[in-house]
Amino acid sequence: MADNKYLVGVFDDEDEVLHAVGEVRHSGVKIHEVYTPFAIHGLDRALGYDRPRMGIAAFLFGITGTCCALLLTFWTMGIDWPINVGGKNFFPWPTNVPIIFELTVLLASFGMSFTFFVMEGMGPTAKPVIFDVRSTDDKFIMAIDLSKNKLSELEITDILKESGASEVNVKEV
Incomplete structure (x- = not known):
């Protein structure tokens, strides 16, 4: 049985996902991770990551x-x-x-x-979690852990849709 339940927002454009990260974080939602097919300048700052050491x-x-x-x-x-x-x-x-x-x-x-x-936990025995296979081709994926957020699934879904997500899915990992 799955341990965690994630809400997965799929975006079509890198500018949309960069703008959406700011809106989602401003609304009080904690983002688990954003998966992109290529690097996006400024995404690490938008997610609130510290400077790498x-x-x-x-x-x-x-x-x-x-x-x-x-x-x-x-x-x-x-x-x-x-x-x-x-x-x-x-x-x-x-x-x-x-x-x-x-x-x-x-x-x-x-x-x-x-x-x-x-x-990064990328040893030989590590098994990667793939939220959406399209994240390696042309889609931008925002994964939100529902157990670490105070807002309900419907509220977070509405926030993602308003911020430009083309589709929102639930994935159990």
Whole structure:
């Protein structure tokens, strides 16, 4: 049996859904999520999302990559296998810059990818909830969790219709 009951509003245009998000939130309805076939500029602000913190994770993973690369190059060229070539330094800084840069980028990109998948719950065993299959083609879907709203189903349906929804459906997930 289904656990939650969602009201799904289907919109035809990105401007309509962006305007509708503001109207629906202004009327006191909590929106679960808006699904779009492509990114809409300003939708995250309209939904009231905070600024993403992925940059912090990227910086931390990048610093980790830089430190690991410095340690790797220093250890291999200065301690583990020092080779004296013409009396040059055991740890030549300019020759290690490409290695340090590449390891920084590698750890930052893998770390950000891993962090994104973990934070969004997109692991190998995750099963996505698809409210309407047309959301990947040409429709814009607004899902509203009825258990988290004080207004009734009919009131929210009227708000969605007034804000430009072409159809409103009920989906149990």
